[in-house]
Amino acid sequence: SYDLTQPPSVSVSPGQTARITCSGDALPKQYGYWYQQKPGQAPVLVIYKDTERPSGIPERFSGSSSGTTVTLTISGVQAEDEADYYCQSADNTGAYRVFGGGTKLTVL
Amino acid sequence: EVQLVQSGAEVKKPGESLKISCKGSGYSFTTYWIGWVRQVPGKGLEWMGIIYPSDSDTRYSPTFQGQVTMSADKSISTAYLQWSSLKASDSAMYYCARFDWDPVRAFDIWGQGTMVSVSS
Secondary structure (H helix, E strand, O other): OOOOEOOOEEEEOOOOOEEEEEEOOOOOOOOOEEEEEOOOOOOEEEEEOOOEOOOOOOOOEEEEEEOOEEEEEEOOOOHHHOEEEEEEEEOOOOOOEEEOOOEEEEEO | OOEEEEOOOEEEOOOOOEEEEEEEEOOOHHHOEEEEEEEOOOOOEEEEEEEEOOOOEEEEOOOOOOOOEEEEEHHHOEEEEEEOOOOHHHOEEEEEEEEEOOOOOEEEEEOOOEEEEEOO
């Protein structure tokens, strides 16, 4: 099976920059995606194809990719950004898609 | 408005069968894949698989192959996830989501989730 590795938790103060990483062997070949999930709610797509932002997602959310790691960056973190964040990608063949284990973002 | 509306919460006993549903509206149901995602309470998201309602082409994650069956009825814009014999370990929230193959290539619209509880 294919695994994506995320840190379990990240903490930042309001107004600071949060960076959440996701590592996987196939990421040089496959796109990374990011979902935000707040308690009791369904996930929401915040970044697709490594760097693209869906309409309606604030500009403070951005994505990047380098080698076997994709990164979600939230600039000027707000209290409302406190949530679980999941990366998602595919294995080298593209046939099987997986989610990372999730990262809990805490806004101090 | 584009939306996916899922069937309500279920409480079942081990060994029972179950079929939950996901109805799409506000878009062409047959031109997007529908996926299913499991989330055990307090745990992460798990990709179960996707189905193309137009021809019922289905791709299962190896973890869920043989454990569940995905189907779709395009005449009523509804996708289904079913179990023939539930286990306690199937207790979870199940989300359906629209998979936009191009250009997004990700789940862009999600249902509200269906909670399945299996207990004797």
